[in-house]
Amino acid sequence: MSERLVAVYELSGPADEAEKAARLIAFEETVEVPLDFPLPPAIRDGIVGRVLSVAPVKLGRFRAEIEFPAALAAGGLGTFLNLVFGNASIWPGVRLIDVLWPDALLASFPGPSFGVPGLRKMLRVENRPLLATALKPMGSSRAELAATAAAFARGGGDIAKDDQNIVDADFAAFKARVAAVAEAVFRENERAKRLCLYFPHLSGPQQELEARLKFALKLGLRGVLVCPAIVGLDEFRRLAAKHPAVFMAHPAFSGAFYADRSHGIEASLYLGTLMRAIGADITVFPNAGGRFAFTREECRSVAARARAPLGALAAAWPAPGGGMRLDDASDMARDFGVDSVWLVGGSLLMQPGGPEAGARAFRAAIRAAFPTA
Amino acid sequence: MSERLVAVYELSGPADEAEKAARLIAFEETVEVPLDFPLPPAIRDGIVGRVLSVAPVKLGRFRAEIEFPAALAAGGLGTFLNLVFGNASIWPGVRLIDVLWPDALLASFPGPSFGVPGLRKMLRVENRPLLATALKPMGSSRAELAATAAAFARGGGDIAKDDQNIVDADFAAFKARVAAVAEAVFRENERAKRLCLYFPHLSGPQQELEARLKFALKLGLRGVLVCPAIVGLDEFRRLAAKHPAVFMAHPAFSGAFYADRSHGIEASLYLGTLMRAIGADITVFPNAGGRFAFTREECRSVAARARAPLGALAAAWPAPGGGMRLDDASDMARDFGVDSVWLVGGSLLMQPGGPEAGARAFRAAIRAAFPTA
Numbered sequence: 001m002s003e004r005l006v007a008v009y010e011l012s013g014p015a016d017e018a019e020k021a022a023r024l025i026a027f028e029e030t031v032e033v034p035l036d037f038p039l040p041p042a043i044r045d046g047i048v049g050r051v052l053s054v055a056p057v058k059l060g061r062f063r064a065e066i067e068f069p070a071a072l073a074a075g076g077l078g079t080f081l082n083l084v085f086g087n088a089s090i091w092p093g094v095r096l097i098d099v100l101w102p103d104a105l106l107a108s109f110p111g112p113s114f115g116v117p118g119l120r121k122m123l124r125v126e127n128r129p130l131l132a133t134a135l136k137p138m139g140s141s142r143a144e145l146a147a148t149a150a151a152f153a154r155g156g157g158d159i160a161k162d163d164q165n166i167v168d169a170d171f172a173a174f175k176a177r178v179a180a181v182a183e184a185v186f187r188e189n190e191r192a193k194r195l196c197l198y199f200p201h202l203s204g205p206q207q208e209l210e211a212r213l214k215f216a217l218k219l220g221l222r223g224v225l226v227c228p229a230i231v232g233l234d235e236f237r238r239l240a241a242k243h244p245a246v247f248m249a250h251p252a253f254s255g256a257f258y259a260d261r262s263h264g265i266e267a268s269l270y271l272g273t274l275m276r277a278i279g280a281d282i283t284v285f286p287n288a289g290g291r292f293a294f295t296r297e298e299c300r301s302v303a304a305r306a307r308a309p310l311g312a313l314a315a316a317w318p319a320p321g322g323g324m325r326l327d328d329a330s331d332m333a334r335d336f337g338v339d340s341v342w343l344v345g346g347s348l349l350m351q352p353g354g355p356e357a358g359a360r361a362f363r364a365a366i367r368a369a370f371p372t373a
Numbered sequence: 374m375s376e377r378l379v380a381v382y383e384l385s386g387p388a389d390e391a392e393k394a395a396r397l398i399a400f401e402e403t404v405e406v407p408l409d410f411p412l413p414p415a416i417r418d419g420i421v422g423r424v425l426s427v428a429p430v431k432l433g434r435f436r437a438e439i440e441f442p443a444a445l446a447a448g449g450l451g452t453f454l455n456l457v458f459g460n461a462s463i464w465p466g467v468r469l470i471d472v473l474w475p476d477a478l479l480a481s482f483p484g485p486s487f488g489v490p491g492l493r494k495m496l497r498v499e500n501r502p503l504l505a506t507a508l509k510p511m512g513s514s515r516a517e518l519a520a521t522a523a524a525f526a527r528g529g530g531d532i533a534k535d536d537q538n539i540v541d542a543d544f545a546a547f548k549a550r551v552a553a554v555a556e557a558v559f560r561e562n563e564r565a566k567r568l569c570l571y572f573p574h575l576s577g578p579q580q581e582l583e584a585r586l587k588f589a590l591k592l593g594l595r596g597v598l599v600c601p602a603i604v605g606l607d608e609f610r611r612l613a614a615k616h617p618a619v620f621m622a623h624p625a626f627s628g629a630f631y632a633d634r635s636h637g638i639e640a641s642l643y644l645g646t647l648m649r650a651i652g653a654d655i656t657v658f659p660n661a662g663g664r665f666a667f668t669r670e671e672c673r674s675v676a677a678r679a680r681a682p683l684g685a686l687a688a689a690w691p692a693p694g695g696g697m698r699l700d701d702a703s704d705m706a707r708d709f710g711v712d713s714v715w716l717v718g719g720s721l722l723m724q725p726g727g728p729e730a731g732a733r734a735f736r737a738a739i740r741a742a743f744p745t746a
Contacts, residue, residue, distance in 0.1 A: 075577050230459075
């Protein structure tokens with residue numbers, strides 16, 4: 001419980017430079033006037049950020065805690081992002097690594113509508129991670145994507161999502177494609193008396209996003225895949241707060257915030273905490289050992305922040321993906337535990353026997369790693 | 374005129390690594406399957422990006438040109454951003470530096486509704502840069518902000534915009550504040566029979582942005598300040614395309630894309646081209662010599678791209694800001710030329726005699742640098 005808003009940054013040294021940078025951020029993100037501007041005392045004491053501490057953390061890097069008046073973020077998510085990383089985003093070497101959230105701000109975020117408990121209940125799956133795949137490649141016909149989804153469902157998969165590269169030139173194309181895949185998955189579910197979800201990629205012109213979402217939900221689909229960095233974080237929040245669907249967040253276009261480790265926003269804060277705060281039930285991130293340069297420690301931190309206690313927000317599912325193979329199952333189990341979504345694309349689709357055999361193989365790997373499931 | 378979509382990246386070396394990275398991007402941004410995935414020929418030849426060239430540009434860095442099928446970006450801005458910098462944003466060392474735009478994509482962007490010619494006509498100002506200031510500091514009362522705006526107008530200023538840190542906890546507070554400042558500026562305009570514009574900062578919950586914009590326009594205001602990286606680039610585009618107002622884009626929260634020079638998106642492409650494409654009439658960026666680490670060359674590139682021929686899009690105004698002083702006037706004139714907005718905050722407000730005297734002083738500096746105005 002806190003009424004305070006503290007933002008924690010890593011800054012470049014030496015010590016006097018880091019201290020100066022911290023003071024500049026405290027000014028820049030609030031009053032944005034030169035340090036010698038004749039500020040009235042009420043503003044100097046009540047508005048300007050307060051540097052609480054600046055201390056060395058590793059070679060050449062310093063950790064700075066800056067407290068801002070919590071009321072300055074009362075306008076919601078955009079106001080908050082602007083306050084803690086607006087102009088500060090433009091300074092090289094500044095990395096936002098943590099936030100102490102005031103209760104009122106946290107309470108204004110929807111958080112996941114389903115999250116870990118809600119999705120377990122929907123799927124009636126206990127005691128094991130979920131298995132997800134990406135429908136691809138781009139350029140496949142509707143029938144091919146639908147066949148892949150159906151095969152994945154037959155093999156025991158839990159969530160077939162569109163690859164984030166699967167896009168539609170217009171609403172009519174979206175409707176036709178999504179309806180074809182949904183129908184194929186519904187048929188398998190009916191036959192097998194179990195539930196595999198299909199999440200279409202919600203993309204396209206901003207003014208059509210909500211109509212596309214409504215179309216998908218009206219078909220009977222229970223969720224969507226969205227790239228928050230592309231549609232806007234607050235648009236994602238708006239849609240997730242308004243529509244009772246499962247929102248799976250994909251990191252496309254967001255890497256600029258965390259790929260360079262000395263700048264931006266800590267990956268676990270962006271992909272774990274922020275995605276969950278804006279309503280992601282599932283947050284996709286690049287797994288270690290795959291094609292991206294994430295370390296296992298970074299991945300574990302994303303997962304930890306997606307599920308750690310945070311106000312009244314439900315835990316979100318971490319969904320490590322990107323280049324995962326069957327061999328990685330025991331690492332996955334150890335790194336991410338039971339409340340995780342295993343997102344397996346290429347190597348599942350490429351299993352001998354195709355996506356159905358691939359889903360079976362990965363479900364078997366999950367069973368081996370979680371024998372009580 | 375082109376039907377082709379070519380994205381140009383800078384990548385880290387050595388040469389074989391850069392070549393491998395280019396091939397990976399071409400795959401990752403389209404089919405996103407392992408390189409040994411058995412792709413059907415139609416997809417391999419018609420969908421996968423094609424690496425046109427990889428060549429050294431400077432120590433350890435390589436320039437790679439990748440052509441994508443233009444149809445893959447047919448879904449608009451979000452689809453385009455996802456295609457050229459979706460998952461690629463997550464790889465360290467990848468910087469998108471240029472784009473060859475297919476005509477159809479460019480034609481789908483609104484570009485500035487007013488831009489350089491439209492705003493000159495609105496203000497009836499020829500042959501000189503425009504003078505803008507930021508109303509601040511945060512924490513000032515409505516009456517204080519209104520007084521600052523009025524004084525700036527009296528001194529001959531052209532555009533008083535809210536500082537991007539000026540936010541409102543709710544719609545009622547926005548209405549009261551914006552109405553107070555607008556009234557003060559309208560009164561000065563009436564008295565002086567000239568036009569000084571006031572652009573309120575359009576921020577707050579996503580679902581209220583458009584209503585706040587409509588309120589401002591209904592008051593008689595002609596434009597707004599918006600942070601596209603916070604509200605979402607495609608939301609900015611949507612609003613700018615729909616409402617005949619002057620849109621001034623502020624770079625808050627966008628720095629993660631360009632502050633680290635070896636990663637993200639080239640500043641001139643992001644702040645110049647992209648902002649203009651989504652409909653920014655004026656694009657604010659950090660001036661060299663101010664508080665941010667932009668070089669004069671980078672600033673000149675932003676300005677050049679904001680105004681260079683680009684399809685049928687009107688030229689946008691480059692608005693360098695951040696720590697500019699009277700002494701910098703001749704540099705400003707030389708670097709940015711006549712079609713620029715001089716955005717002067719702190720040092721204008723701090724002139725002896727306050728904002729009115731500050732506006733007069735900067736107008737005089739502009740007159741000295743552009744004697745034919």
